[in-house]
Amino acid sequence: ITSLVGLAPINRDSGTLRGQRHIFGGRADVRRVLFVAALVGTRFNPVLKAFYARLLAAGKPKKVALLACMHKLLVILNAIARTKSPWRNELAEAV
Template identity: 45%
Template sequence: ALAGVAPYDDDSGKYHGRRRIQGGRERLRKSLFMCAFTATRHNPDLASFYARLRQNGKDHLCAVIAVARKLIVLANTILSRKTEWTPQYQQK
């Protein structure tokens, strides 16, 4: 919520409005978007995640926002575990 990349729905009763991202800190959200956009081109793991979302029918902006959220999760994990970034992380 602090970063503002959580989807916000505009529903009321039977009406289903468009989903959008809203709230949080605007500068942080814009910076994360640009980082995610770059990561889809230069990070193989995030690029494959982006490609998988696109193949499943998500539009470009929705997929980039999903990558931005994944960047937030990665940063939070690295900071909370006090570990370094490892590009080829293998789960045990």
């Protein structure tokens, strides 16, 4: 699902050259909506807020931490759609 949205890190390697990983491709409209949702979630959702703070404390750049929150939110939303259950913080923390 992360490749479908364009959140999967794609490597730029060739032989012994190791390039940076970048996200691209996928559905840009969904990625934009997820970006805004993750941005708001890092401020007001206790699960995403704690996850974002933990990544920043570990020294991750802010945008990298926000992309990780987007990935986590996408996995949570996929699980909610699969099980047809509402959001619950204790289940979201386990993901």
